[in-house]
Amino acid sequence: MRKTRAVLVSAAVVLGATLTIGATPAHAETLAGVFREHSECERVGTRGTDQGWWDDYSCEWEGRYRYYFLYA
Known part of the structure:
Protein backbone atom coordinates (compact mmCIF):
# COMPACT_ATOMS: atom_id res chain seq x y z
CA MET A 1 0.00 0.00 0.00
CA ARG A 2 2.83 2.37 0.86
CA LYS A 3 4.62 1.80 -2.44
CA THR A 4 1.41 2.29 -4.39
CA ARG A 5 0.71 5.57 -2.63
CA ALA A 6 4.30 6.76 -3.20
CA VAL A 7 4.04 5.95 -6.91
CA LEU A 8 0.68 7.71 -7.25
CA VAL A 9 1.91 10.82 -5.41
CA SER A 10 5.04 10.94 -7.57
CA ALA A 11 2.99 10.58 -10.74
CA ALA A 12 0.64 13.37 -9.63
CA VAL A 13 3.58 15.68 -8.88
CA VAL A 14 5.20 15.00 -12.26
CA LEU A 15 1.90 15.50 -14.10
CA GLY A 16 1.24 18.77 -12.27
CA ALA A 17 4.73 20.06 -13.03
CA THR A 18 4.40 19.10 -16.69
CA LEU A 19 1.08 20.92 -17.05
CA THR A 20 2.40 24.00 -15.26
CA ILE A 21 5.59 24.22 -17.33
CA GLY A 22 3.76 23.66 -20.63
CA ALA A 23 1.06 26.26 -20.00
CA THR A 24 1.32 29.69 -21.60
CA PRO A 25 -0.84 32.65 -20.72
CA ALA A 26 -3.69 33.45 -23.10
CA HIS A 27 -2.45 37.02 -23.50
CA ALA A 28 1.08 36.04 -24.54
CA GLU A 29 2.43 38.25 -27.31
CA THR A 30 5.08 37.55 -29.91
CA LEU A 31 7.76 39.99 -30.99
CA ALA A 32 6.90 40.83 -34.59
CA GLY A 33 9.45 43.56 -35.36
CA VAL A 34 11.87 46.23 -34.16
CA PHE A 35 11.78 49.78 -35.55
CA ARG A 36 13.53 53.12 -35.11
CA GLU A 37 10.42 55.19 -35.85
CA HIS A 38 7.05 54.91 -34.12
CA SER A 39 5.25 55.62 -37.41
CA GLU A 40 6.96 52.66 -39.09
CA CYS A 41 5.99 50.37 -36.20
CA GLU A 42 2.37 51.53 -36.43
CA ARG A 43 2.35 51.10 -40.23
CA VAL A 44 3.58 47.50 -40.04
CA GLY A 45 1.25 46.73 -37.12
CA THR A 46 -1.75 48.03 -39.03
CA ARG A 47 -0.75 46.11 -42.15
CA ARG A 66 16.27 53.20 -28.24
CA TYR A 67 13.92 51.21 -30.51
CA TYR A 68 10.19 50.51 -30.83
CA PHE A 69 9.20 46.88 -30.40
CA LEU A 70 6.12 45.58 -32.22
CA TYR A 71 4.27 42.90 -30.28
CA ALA A 72 1.40 41.01 -31.87
Whole structure:
Protein backbone atom coordinates (compact mmCIF):
# COMPACT_ATOMS: atom_id res chain seq x y z
CA MET A 1 0.00 0.00 0.00
CA ARG A 2 2.83 2.37 0.86
CA LYS A 3 4.62 1.80 -2.44
CA THR A 4 1.41 2.29 -4.39
CA ARG A 5 0.71 5.57 -2.63
CA ALA A 6 4.30 6.76 -3.20
CA VAL A 7 4.04 5.95 -6.91
CA LEU A 8 0.68 7.71 -7.25
CA VAL A 9 1.91 10.82 -5.41
CA SER A 10 5.04 10.94 -7.57
CA ALA A 11 2.99 10.58 -10.74
CA ALA A 12 0.64 13.37 -9.63
CA VAL A 13 3.58 15.68 -8.88
CA VAL A 14 5.20 15.00 -12.26
CA LEU A 15 1.90 15.50 -14.10
CA GLY A 16 1.24 18.77 -12.27
CA ALA A 17 4.73 20.06 -13.03
CA THR A 18 4.40 19.10 -16.69
CA LEU A 19 1.08 20.92 -17.05
CA THR A 20 2.40 24.00 -15.26
CA ILE A 21 5.59 24.22 -17.33
CA GLY A 22 3.76 23.66 -20.63
CA ALA A 23 1.06 26.26 -20.00
CA THR A 24 1.32 29.69 -21.60
CA PRO A 25 -0.84 32.65 -20.72
CA ALA A 26 -3.69 33.45 -23.10
CA HIS A 27 -2.45 37.02 -23.50
CA ALA A 28 1.08 36.04 -24.54
CA GLU A 29 2.43 38.25 -27.31
CA THR A 30 5.08 37.55 -29.91
CA LEU A 31 7.76 39.99 -30.99
CA ALA A 32 6.90 40.83 -34.59
CA GLY A 33 9.45 43.56 -35.36
CA VAL A 34 11.87 46.23 -34.16
CA PHE A 35 11.78 49.78 -35.55
CA ARG A 36 13.53 53.12 -35.11
CA GLU A 37 10.42 55.19 -35.85
CA HIS A 38 7.05 54.91 -34.12
CA SER A 39 5.25 55.62 -37.41
CA GLU A 40 6.96 52.66 -39.09
CA CYS A 41 5.99 50.37 -36.20
CA GLU A 42 2.37 51.53 -36.43
CA ARG A 43 2.35 51.10 -40.23
CA VAL A 44 3.58 47.50 -40.04
CA GLY A 45 1.25 46.73 -37.12
CA THR A 46 -1.75 48.03 -39.03
CA ARG A 47 -0.75 46.11 -42.15
CA GLY A 48 -0.48 42.90 -40.12
CA THR A 49 -3.97 43.44 -38.77
CA ASP A 50 -5.33 44.17 -42.26
CA GLN A 51 -3.64 41.07 -43.71
CA GLY A 52 -4.91 38.84 -40.90
CA TRP A 53 -1.44 38.05 -39.56
CA TRP A 54 -2.59 39.01 -36.04
CA ASP A 55 -5.70 40.30 -34.30
CA ASP A 56 -4.10 43.10 -32.32
CA TYR A 57 -0.68 44.70 -31.85
CA SER A 58 1.18 47.18 -29.70
CA CYS A 59 4.24 49.33 -30.33
CA GLU A 60 6.31 49.78 -27.18
CA TRP A 61 9.31 52.07 -26.75
CA GLU A 62 12.32 50.49 -25.06
CA GLY A 63 14.51 53.35 -23.91
CA ARG A 64 17.53 51.22 -23.06
CA TYR A 65 17.67 50.00 -26.69
CA ARG A 66 16.27 53.20 -28.24
CA TYR A 67 13.92 51.21 -30.51
CA TYR A 68 10.19 50.51 -30.83
CA PHE A 69 9.20 46.88 -30.40
CA LEU A 70 6.12 45.58 -32.22
CA TYR A 71 4.27 42.90 -30.28
CA ALA A 72 1.40 41.01 -31.87
